Amino acid sequence: MPEEGGFQTLSDLEESAARRVDPKVWAHVQGGAGEQRTLRWNREAFQVRTLRPRVLVDVRRVRTAHRILGRPVDVPFFISPTSQHGLLHPEAEVATARAAAGRNVLAVYSTLSTRGLEEIAEAAPRAPRWFQLYVHQDPAITKDLLQRAEAGGYQAIVITVDAPVLGVRDSQDKAGFVMPPGVPLGNLDRYASSKGHEGSLRQADHFARRTDPAMTWDRLAEVRAGTHLPLVLKGILTAGDTERAVDAGVSGIVVSNHGGRQLDGAPATLWALSEVVKASRGRLEVYLDGGVRRGADVLVAMALGARAVGLGRPILWGLAAGGEAGVGRVLDLLRKDLEISMALTGCREVMEIRPEMVGEIPRDG
Numbered sequence: 001m002p003e004e005g006g007f008q009t010l011s012d013l014e015e016s017a018a019r020r021v022d023p024k025v026w027a028h029v030q031g032g033a034g035e036q037r038t039l040r041w042n043r044e045a046f047q048v049r050t051l052r053p054r055v056l057v058d059v060r061r062v063r064t065a066h067r068i069l070g071r072p073v074d075v076p077f078f079i080s081p082t083s084q085h086g087l088l089h090p091e092a093e094v095a096t097a098r099a100a101a102g103r104n105v106l107a108v109y110s111t112l113s114t115r116g117l118e119e120i121a122e123a124a125p126r127a128p129r130w131f132q133l134y135v136h137q138d139p140a141i142t143k144d145l146l147q148r149a150e151a152g153g154y155q156a157i158v159i160t161v162d163a164p165v166l167g168v169r170d171s172q173d174k175a176g177f178v179m180p181p182g183v184p185l186g187n188l189d190r191y192a193s194s195k196g197h198e199g200s201l202r203q204a205d206h207f208a209r210r211t212d213p214a215m216t217w218d219r220l221a222e223v224r225a226g227t228h229l230p231l232v233l234k235g236i237l238t239a240g241d242t243e244r245a246v247d248a249g250v251s252g253i254v255v256s257n258h259g260g261r262q263l264d265g266a267p268a269t270l271w272a273l274s275e276v277v278k279a280s281r282g283r284l285e286v287y288l289d290g291g292v293r294r295g296a297d298v299l300v301a302m303a304l305g306a307r308a309v310g311l312g313r314p315i316l317w318g319l320a321a322g323g324e325a326g327v328g329r330v331l332d333l334l335r336k337d338l339e340i341s342m343a344l345t346g347c348r349e350v351m352e353i354r355p356e357m358v359g360e361i362p363r364d365g
């Protein structure tokens with residue numbers, strides 16, 4: 001990665017990626033649903049928060065080590081599942097997996113990955129990894145995916161629940177994005193009909209043909225019956241759904257609006273976080289993704305009750321800017337930024353991050 005030294009922030013990697021990636025693909029990566037209000041709010045919600053420093057604490061040693069669902073990881077952030085890394089780099093999820101494994105960072109891999117989950121596991125056999133499931137219309141496919149994930153050493157199943165149908169993706173449609181041929185769906189192509197690979201379908205068609213819009217809370221039991229792994233629900237934004245998730249016995253939820261790509265008008269994830277944390281009453285782990293770009297963002301979300309936070313687009317920027325090294329740079333920059341933010345707020349360990357550290361910009365300020 002020739003420009004590595006020049007990447008001082010995630011925004012630098014974003015700019016580099018923007019220059020390298022085909023504009024249609026870039027519209028797909030960056031875009032949100034509808035008027036992109038939710039996409040904007042995700043970022044704005046962080047930008048109106050302040051951090052209240054605690055001074056005169058011995059911060060010679062600051063440790064970001066943490067546990068997510070009981071498993072030790074080196075940082076309290078993880079890689080959120082994003083589809084088709086092959087759109088950004090030929091090594092696709094293999095590059096992402098190596099970067100994450102080298103740093104003991106948890107990564108969640110999408111049902112819609114370019115590389116199959118077995119190949120991803122082989123690239124980084126000992127790394128912490130979860131599998132993101134879209135429940136399929138054909139129950140045999142869902143069952144097979146669950147079995148393959150378990151056999152591949154994935155440690156949890158993340159069921160994405162905010163996408164029974166695809167959001168209104170005006171911005172990428174206007175740009176003319178279609179799934180390019182030659183970028184396979186490594187998990188799913190084996191289930192394709194005798195017609196073989198479906199070629200350059202619109203993403204909406206992929207979705208309409210495969211994921212199950214009839215999925216309900218009652219049917220979570222079917223998924224549970226298909227795996228021994230803990231379940232995490234991704235895309236919860238309200239207290240009511242948090243109660244249902246607790247009742248369903250899941251181990252964790254991700255407060256997520258799919259990076260503003262599904263329901264435009266859904267709240268910023270940081271706004272929804274407190275409601276969900278309160279309703280969970282410590283009965284499951286609560287994570288957040290959407291708009292996390294800085295160490296200070298990680299700190300704010302954790303102070304407000306997130307056990308860990310996920311990164312979506314920044315990983316794709318790193319991948320496009322420099323493959324494995326680019327993703328590694330994103331992870332290293334965020335870790336450094338978090339360490340400094342922790343030191344300056346008097347936190348030597350992740351468990352010392354507290355709600356009273358977060359404030360808001362005064363309205364009359």
Ligand SMILES: Cc1cc2nc3c(=O)[nH]c(=O)nc-3n(C[C@H](O)[C@H](O)[C@H](O)COP(=O)(O)O)c2cc1C
Binds near residue numbers: 029
């Ligand atoms: C290009 C792209 C593809 C995505 N694909 C998936 C997916 O396959 N499954 C899923 O659960 N979420 C998917 N997401 C949502 C991410 O997991 C995550 O919720 C979101 O990107 C977080 O917001 P951020 O991009 O602001 O960090 C995707 C997001 C992007 C940008």
